[in-house]
Structure formats: structure tokens, C-alpha cells
Ligand SMILES: Nc1ncnc2c1ncn2[C@@H]1O[C@H](COP(=O)(O)OP(=O)(O)OP(=O)(O)O)[C@@H](O)[C@H]1O
């Protein structure tokens with residue numbers, strides 16, 4: 354006989370990102386990746402695939418799971434590199450080469466005495482054109498390299514590696530910004546038959562989200578007498594809300610986990626013998642805690658600092674330029690500057706975009722999309738006085754609006 358505590362703990366574990374290696378749904382996208390890679394393994398040459406999609410749409414998870422299953426059918430080596438950690442092109446080549454050495458891709462391979470960009474590139478080129486089995490290089494968060502590798506021709510050279518004569522390199526680029534490939538691919542000097550494949554991961558729909566959560570909880574429910582951990586209506590509420598914003602499954606898993614936690618806390622008060630099902634009211638409570646800005650009785654303790662800074666930064670830009678709209682790139686730059694003095698930061702441009710979308714969803718700003726993310730235009734949908742009322746923190750606001758360091 355298991356304890357109620359144990360069921361809660363298993364349910365929360367099942368919703369952790371790393372709890373499963375099973376991709377639910379995404380059949381079309383995964384079939385496309387499979388067919389393309391399988392045809393390449395059966396062929397001599399290299400190729401490249403670019404996967405585009407917003408955060409939390411299962412890109413990294415799908416690629417890694419797919420490559421693990423392909424390992425059972427084909428012989429190849431794999432190197433996974435997150436481009437957020439790349440400092441410059443030399444650093445990127447060096448990391449790739451040291452991975453190649455430690456994976457023993459070629460027994461003669463060694464780090465050169467002088468690691469110049471040219472010497473590293475030459476070694477990698479000669480290795481990928483002489484190896485027996487394919488080498489799959491996954492470059493995750495590939496759009497980040499535009500900010501670290503300043504020389505565009507270095508980027509093109511890297512993406513042309515799979516198409517060198519006899520190259521056995523398969524490059525899989527995973528990007529968040531949807532326009533990355535539109536900008537990059539036409540610039541590569543490739544023949545039409547070498548056109549890289551682009552696969553889009555659209556945001557998860559309400560049904561996709563429900564299926565993913567149910568799949569994760571089903572094992573736990575089966576183990577414990579088919580108890581229902583999250584009520585269908587509560588799950589539907591969560592799935593519809595997230596599907597109507599950005600379809601980010603990470604957020605869904607997090608919210609469901611927190612709803613279970615809340616349920617557990619409330620259950621503790623009544624000393625239950627069986628698990629209580631998470632209901633709509635509890636799910637709503639978590640949503641309001643995640644987006645406190647939608648609450649009418651807002652105060653400065655509940656609005657997250659990042660949201661406050663972002664709103665004030667837009668106002669500051671408006672005051673400075675006397676224009677009501679500001680581009681995302683300009684805003685991001687100033688926002689980062691201000692964040693530093695509050696010892697906080699966002700990890701990437703895509704996280705910043707998410708923050709903007711979240712505030713837009715709360716009706717406080719408008720985000721007008723453009724072809725390039727950096728050119729998105731943002732404007733406040735409330736006036737200065739209303740913002741003051743919402744923040745209820747005159748000192749904070751005055752500091753941002755008048756501090757010379759932020760100009
Ligand atoms: N189809 C799915 N089935 C089951 N779990 C999934 C699925 N898609 C995503 N997940 C879960 O969500 C987590 C986040 O997905 P993933 O890291 O692949 O997102 P991503 O698209 O790469 O996001 P980002 O652009 O922020 O890197 C995964 O670790 C996995 O646990």
C-alpha cells in the first residue's frame with residue numbers, strides 16, 4: 354500500500370522535463386527528420402537540416418530522441434553543441450575538434466599546437482572528408498551565433514562544411530527565431546541539389562498539450578489504482594490558455610507541477626487517505642500566481658521585477674525618442690543595461706521575446722511582429738499614470754526614468 358505522499362511525489366516527478374524519453378505527437382516532423390537522415394546514412398554525402406520553432410515546442414527533445422533511436426539502425430558519431438556557450442568561431446572549432454578527439458572519430462586526430470581559426474578548420478575539414486561513418490553535429494540555439502561570430506563569412510563557411518566533396522558531416526541546426534534560416538540559407542554558396550532541409554515546429558495545440566500531460570501522468574495513475582491526478586477540465590483550461598499564447602510545453606509542465614504541489618499542500622491540511630484531484634480553481638490559482646499582473650489588486654510585491662523593468666524601459670524609450678513605438682533590438686539593449694543594476698538578466702533574446710509576449714497577453718503592451726525579431730515594434734497600451742498605479746513604486750520608476758546611466 355502506497356502513501357498519498359508517494360503518489361504526489363511520483364506525479365510531480367513525471368512532469369519533470371527529463372522524466373521521459375518518449376516524444377508524444379510530432380509524428381509528421383519526426384517522420385520528416387527520420388526520412389531525411391536515414392536517406393543520408395544510406396548515401397555517401399553530408400547534408401544539413403534546420404529546425405525552427407518557438408521555445409518549448411520540443412525541438413531539442415525530438416532531435417535527441419530521434420538520434421538515439423537512429424543509433425540502433427545506423428552507425429554514426431554525434432556531437433551536440435549549444436551555441437549559447439560559443440564565444441567566437443575559433444572557440445567553436447576548438448570545441449568541435451576536442452569533441453571529435455574525445456569521441457575517437459579519427460585515431461590520428463590531435464589538437465594542433467597553435468589553435469588558429471585556419472588550422473582548426475583545416476583539421477576538421479580533413480577529418481570529415483576522410484572518415485568512414487557519418488558525423489552528426491547538432492548545433493542547438495544556432496541563432497545565438499550571429500551575436501558571437503561577427504564575421505558572416507565565418508558562419509557561411511561553417512554551414513558549408515557538409516557540402517565539401519566527400520564530406521560525411523550531417524549538420525543539424527536548431528533555431529528559435531523563425532527568420533534565421535530565411536536570412537542565412539540564400540547566402541550559402543550551395544548548388545540547388547544541396548539545398549538544406551528546413552523543418553518547422555509549430556507551437557503545440559491544445560490537444561497536443563493535453564496528450565503530452567496525460568501520457569506523463571498515465572503511468573502514475575495506473576500504478577495507483579487509476580486515481581485521477583489532474584481533472585480533465587482543469588487540464589483543458591491550462592492547455593487552452595497556453596495554446597492561445599505560445600504553446601510552450603515547458604510552461605505547461607511547470608504549471609501542472611505547481612498545481613499538484615498546491616493540491617498537496619491543501620490536502621495536508623485535511624489529512625487525506627487518498628489523493629485529491631487538481632481542480633479548476635487550483636489551476637486558476639497557479640495561473641494567477643504565474644501572471645500576477647492580471648490580478649486587479651496588484652502591488653509591487655507581486656509583479657515580477659523583470660516585468661516592471663520592461664514596462665518602465667518602454668516608457669523611458671518613449672520619453673527619449675518622443676515616439677510611442679520602440680524596436681525590440683533597441684529595447685533589449687536598454688533593458689539589459691537597466692537589468693544589470695538590479696542584478697538580474699534574461700538569458701537570451703528569445704527569453705526576452707517571451708517576456709514581451711507574456712506582458713502583451715496581459716494587455717499592457719502591444720508587440721507588432723516584423724520579418725526579423727529584432728525589428729518587432731513594441732508600445733505601451735496603458736498611459737504613464739496607469740503604469741504608476743500598477744507599479745505602486747514611485748522610487749523604482751523614478752530611478753529608471755531619471756537615472757543618467759540608462760540614457
Ligand atoms: N512531444 C513531446 N512529448 C513529451 N515531452 C515533450 C515533448 N515536447 C517537449 N517535451 C518536454 O518539454 C521539454 C522542453 O522541450 P525542448 O527542450 O525540446 O524545447 P525546445 O523547442 O528545444 O525549446 P527551446 O527553443 O527553448 O530550446 C523537453 O525536455 C521534454 O521534457
Ligand SMILES: [Mg+2]
Nearest residue numbers: 412413414493
Ligand atoms: Mg531547445
